[in-house]
Amino acid sequence: MYIYLPQEVVDWVDRDFNGLKELVLGGGGKWSRTVEKRLRERTLFLIWYVITRRLFPAKGENGERLREKSSLREFVSIHRDELARYGGSTHYYSIRKFLEQVPVLVVNEAYSTGLPERKKDSFTKSYRLVGVEFSSRSITRVKLTDPHLLKKLTAAKVGQVPEYLHRYRREVLSRVSLSEEAEESLLASQGDYEELEFYRAIYPVYNLRRRDYLKLDREGRLYHPFNSLDNSLRRFLRIDNRPEQPDWVEVDVSACYFFIFGAYLALEGNRGRDLERFNAMASGGDLYTALYDYCLGELMKQGRVGEVEELEEKYGGTKELVKKAMLRSLNRKPNSNLSAINQHLTLYRVAREFFPTVFGEVERLNREDNAVVYRTITRLESSVMVEYLVPRALDLRLVFITRHDGVICQRQDSDAIRQLIQQGFKKRLGREPSVKIKPVR
Helix, strand or coil, rough: EEEEEEEHHHHHHHHCHHHHHHHHHCCCCCCCCCCCCHHHHHHHHHHHHHHHHCCCCEEECCCCCEEEEEEECCCEEEEEHHHHHHHHCCCHHHHHHHHHHHHEEEEEEECCCCCCCHHHCCCCCEEECCCCCCCCCCCCEEECHHHHHHHHHCEEEEECHHHHHHHHHHHHHHEEEEEEHHHHHHHCCCHHHHHCCHHHHHHHHHHHHHCEEEEEECCCCCEEEHCCCCCHHHHHHECCCCCCCCCEEEEEEEHHHHHHHHHHHCCCCCCHHHHHHHHHHCCCHHHHHHHHHHHHHHHHCCCHHHHHHHHHHHHHHHHHHHHHHHHCEEEEEEHHHCCCCCCHHHHHHHHHHHHHHHHHHHCCCHCCCHHHHHHHHHHHHHHHHHHHHHHHHHHCCEEECCCCCCEEEEHHHHHHHHHHHHHHHHHCCCCCCCCCECCCC
């Protein structure tokens, strides 16, 4: 197993490693070649751990990203127990002090408990990497061999999940891995690591090789290491460690969130031509373009040229921009969607005018809690994409990787997966979505 660090950091640790020896011996500990090798790996791993904790953006209760962590220069909060788990409860404190002395890490001592030094250390602190020349293309690969550290890293971390998901992990996910070419590809084009691009790209490679991980969140969404795999690395996925590349495709539900929400509203008894029109668009496979074009057409009929020009200037008919704006509207309270500071206000107002049933229900459901619509949709999504699909695909002995609203599988199995998805939604919501099959490149 490998971790990835700036070469400067590794050099500094090795150059000043006697400083750690002095701290260990001064604290009554013992020193030997075995201890030295073990503590070097744990020291380097704790630096890697601080870096990787920088990768994950803050999130709200509904899973929406609040702020992207952008640089190694920013602090990240980590509880002492997390670092002690990997640094070792006996030597963690000495390693931390050593890294401050080098200096590699700055520790934010914003709080004072009045307790002795080691006792004071037993709560969450903030850490950041310092002193490094933040240049590009200076990342090195460090191999971990310490059996105790590897055991902690590779132990399966499986939450409370039904037996069919344990079966999914054993029979399917354990058979899929990344070829070494994925790592080589990323190392060959490292880029500027200060802004974390390299680490965001390499972390899923590290993560896939270090542990089995399976978890269901409160809405029934299934998480495993493949969820965070960058699209550019999917082509490196292999089955049973065979060298040949499978003909991977992604079976994807088009406009999944809005398809589910529109179908849910109809199932709950909502009526109206606008809802019928919306559901027809959502089932047609190109909702965002169709919705945008329809709104522009209705504005032109009413002679509202100024709004048309404003929307065209901002979105230009670009599907992805419209998609992001519409999806964000599902995760807001009414006053946020209608606020003057909402950069998508005009689009929201126009969409709400021509589809009052859909967006009126968004406002009603999210009036007190902006996560109600999100939770409603994801529970319905999971009831099909996890509860319905996974056990049936297992019975067909397919190799498939769930991706929330899509599935990665071999082309030869894609029709079977598509049928299961359509059958599941038909059974759960009374209608079938548009399901596209796209090659994985």
